[in-house]
Amino acid sequence: MGFFRMGAGVAKRRLFYFLVALLITTAGVYLMHDGSMNPTLVSMGRFSLFNRTLTTIPPQPPIPEPVACIFPYVDIFDPNIMKLAGLDQTPLKCDHDFLPDVxxxxxxxxxxxxxxxxxxxxxxxxxxxxxxxxxxxxxxxxxxxxxxxxxxxxxxxxxxxxxxxxxxxxxxxxxxxxxxxxxLVPKNKHLESLFNMRIMKRAAEFNPLETLNIVGVALDGLPRHQMIRAMPKTYTHLTERLGSFDFQTHGQVADNTFPNILALLSGFTRAEVNKWWSWKNPEDVFDLLWHDFERAGYRTLYSEDNPRGAGFYWGNRSFMFPQTSYWNRPLELAMLNEPGFIRRKASCAGPRPVAEYQLDYMTRFLDRFPDKPVAGVTFIINLTHDDSTKAVTIDEHIRNFYGTLEAKGHLNRSVVMFFSDHGQRWGKIRQTYNGVVESRNPFLILTFPDWFLKKYPDIARTLRTNTQRLTTHFDTRQTLIDLMYFKGQEPTPPHRGRHGISLFREIPASRTCEAASIPWDQCLCGQGVEKFLDTNSSEAKALAEALLRAVQSRSEPAQCETYRLDQLLQVGALSLPTAWTKEKKRFMVASVRLTVQPGGAMFEATVNMNLNTNETSVGSKIERLNMYKGEVECRPTSLEQMFCYCKGNKEMLKQ
Ligand SMILES: [Zn+2]
Missing domain, CATH: 2.60.40 (Immunoglobulin-like)
Known part of the structure; x- marks a missing residue:
């Protein structure tokens, strides 16, 4: 949603930069041609300022385009955050309290x-x-x-x-x-011939220059900063040994899983699919990218470890057909059905970490097709979804996974994406200012084979530049499409949709959240807290009132108590991107945090106020910063429970 429009000032300033760059570049070009300078140009007013003695000056580098989006700076290793990051936890082991695996x-x-x-x-x-x-x-x-x-x-x-x-x-x-x-990863002989034929068709029709596997490993709700703090072995291995690309200003398109993996796999926003799809209907209609990979002859795999929740299944949604050739869901459901098998907040399955099952499944998949293209994603959900500090406990597992891929030669023929869908939504870190920033900065780390980067230095350079540009999983998707028919005969399928830019093309430095399809309440560009308002001021009170009303509107009056404001904890006026000169006079965007009674729930949201009319509007993302599990759950889903203090609960406490 584009809340703000770019001011005319930006356009003017861009024009200015452009003209200065043009002037300098042009001057440089002519000065380079020592002795053959075009006399007509030299005699043209301003160019006559340069005399021949300047001809040895090297051409000026072009003035870099101003970067429109700068995330508020917070120290990844801030000592106060390090204390909350759970770094003293040991690698996850599940075998000491379960039957041995014989x-x-x-x-x-x-x-x-x-x-x-x-x-x-x-x-x-x-x-x-x-x-x-x-x-x-x-x-x-x-x-x-x-x-x-x-x-x-x-x-x-x-x-x-x-x-x-x-x-x-x-x-x-x-x-x-x-x-x-x-x-297991069985080979179906009928499908074998079909896929082999598709690979030949792809080569004949589009003549792609390379065919690389796609291997994705995702950790749910893990912010980039916490990944760096909690997974030093993996992060060092990736960035220092494998020369991976860490996209540092990666944004999210919503606060929860579904819209973000929808962006990655379908190219649609949640609002777009809502125009023609409703929750009760099969999700096959999203035409996920897997189908396109299959049409291009890739074997596909998708696995996740939360069969009752997570991205595509939360709220009892489902697909009519499996979406990939290898679809691990039956096994995940069976493990869940087995009493006592899934344990320790769903991070252990029998004697092994759940994540290990998933990584092994991916490895088996790659082993099974050593000379055919494959594309797969495994989504590790339960471990980090509720508690991002748990990433510490599988740092070794993930690092070892990369080691296995390398030892088996898979790394040499694959692009590996290590990523999260969104930042942390609750927890102690989330309650800090650093946590607010981190909550909108998931991670994306791409690892390419060394030979590929050497063969395509232009792509390597572009990827490096793009690590500093505002990106989202819409861009990840466009990159995957580029890889599907790499530098093939255009136009290559599939339909690209209207969001995202492939990371093989330079993302403009001028890219704003709006251009990147990031809604304003998810936008981190320039959104540092500029100043904290006095919580007794009329503005702060109005903003708090707006948030309270929004919270109440998501509650169910028949079953839930009416909330009243307990404490207005803080109201931080956010700095707006520097380009928004006009908007700064018209709007205040603030991060409002408050607690309510009964129940003591703590909520936070971005609220904006029109300074002319005092009208307020609350961002679609209202976050609850303390957990709601354990309250009497009179509402059916956790989303509804977030905004409800059940009437029965109050009566129960009186007894
Ligand atoms: Zn998620």
């Missing part, structure tokens, strides 16, 4: 190693059952009957994809001594 996959052979059993446990036998997706239903799975019993190994076929293994005790018949779940 099975492992060796190619297509499932082997049993009973020596892993502890104490007096003895292995009687193991068996497995297949897990499949129920056709047209994205929320339920079908189990096969259990297999015959085996004690040492069993050979599986290429038909097996998802299955569960259970092993039983020698003494007590029904006692399970080991549980495991596996995702």
């Amino acid at each position: 099975t492992r996959m060796d190619g297509l052979v499932l082997r049993v190693n009973s020596s892993k059993l502890k104490g007096d446990l003895r292995l009687r036998y193991c068996r497995y059952r297949n897990i499949t997706r129920q056709p047209y239903k994205d929320h339920s799975v079908v189990y096969s009957r259990w297999s015959r019993k085996f004690t040492k190994e069993v050979k599986l076929t290429d038909e097996h994809e998802f299955f569960q293994v259970a092993c039983y005790d020698g003494k007590y018949k029904n006692r399970v001594v080991s549980k495991a779940f596996y995702s």
Whole structure:
């Protein structure tokens, strides 16, 4: 949404810079031609200022375009933030409080190693059952009957994809001594020929110069700064060893998962899809980028670890058909169905970290197609979604994943995207000023094979420049499209949509949030707190009133108490981008934080006020800065619970 329009002052200033740059460049060009200077130009007024003795002066570099978007500066390693970043946590381990895993996959052979059993446990036998997706239903799975019993190994076929293994005790018949779940990457011979044909079609029709795999690993809700603090092993490995590109001013297009992955995978904004799609309908209609990759002959994979929530599933939404060739959802649902298997706030699955399952699945996928193009994303959601400090606990896992890719040669034929969808939405860091800034700055780190950057130095240079420009996942999507038919015969499919610029093209320094499709309440450009208002001032009170009304409007009066203002904690007038000279006189944009009663909920939002009319409007992102879990939950979804203090809760507390 474009709230502000660019002032005429900007246009004037741009023209000025342009003219100065033109003057200097032109002068430089002519001065370079020593002895053959065009006499007509030299005699033209201002050019006659230069005499021949100046001809040795090198041409002036062009004046850099002023960068329109500068994020407010906050120190990544601010000592006060470092204290809250959870850096003392150790790598996540899940095996000490769960049954040992006595099975492992060796190619297509499932082997049993009973020596892993502890104490007096003895292995009687193991068996497995297949897990499949129920056709047209994205929320339920079908189990096969259990297999015959085996004690040492069993050979599986290429038909097996998802299955569960259970092993039983020698003494007590029904006692399970080991549980495991596996995702394989079966090759379907019919599809093989289809994909091979598509690759040939792509080559013949578009003649792309390169074919690189796409490997995406995402961590939900992790701000860039917290990733750098919490994952030093990964970050150092990427930036220092692998020469990766860290997009430092990466913005988000909304505060939650769905609209941001929609930007990445569909190229639409939430408002755009809402014009023709409603929540009860299948999401297949988004035509996610996977379909385009498949049409170009890529095998595709998508996995995420929160089958009841997360981007595409929150609010019970679903797809009618799997969206990728390898769609891990049935396994994730089956693990969730198994009592006690998903543990520790969903970061452990049985004896292993959930993230490990996902990274292994991606590696297996890459192993399975060493000479065919693949594109996949694995989305690690549960670990960091509620608590960004947990990133500390999988730093090693992610670093090792890159190590595995390198050792197996996958890094040499892939572009790896390590990214998050949006910043942190709550928690102790989020309550600080640094946290406010960080909450709108997710991360994107792209790693290219070394040979690729050497072969295409222009692209390497552009990527480096773009690390300092305002970017979003709309741009990530455009880059993926460029990679799909790299430097191929134009026009290449698919439809690009109206948002984003490929990161292989220089993002203009003049890019504003509006140009980048970032709504004003998500925009960080120039939005540092300029000054804090006196909370007793009439302006501060009016802004607080506006926020309170907006919070109340999202509540349900029949079930929830009416909130009243408890404390107005702070009102920070945000500095507007320097270019907005006119708007500064007309608007005040403020970050307002307050608490309400009953319940003590703390809310924050960006509120703007028209200084002429005193009209206020509250940004669509109202954040709750303390957790709402644990309150009596009379409202069905967490979004509704955020804005509700249930009437029953108050009565319960009285008893
Ligand atoms: Zn998210």
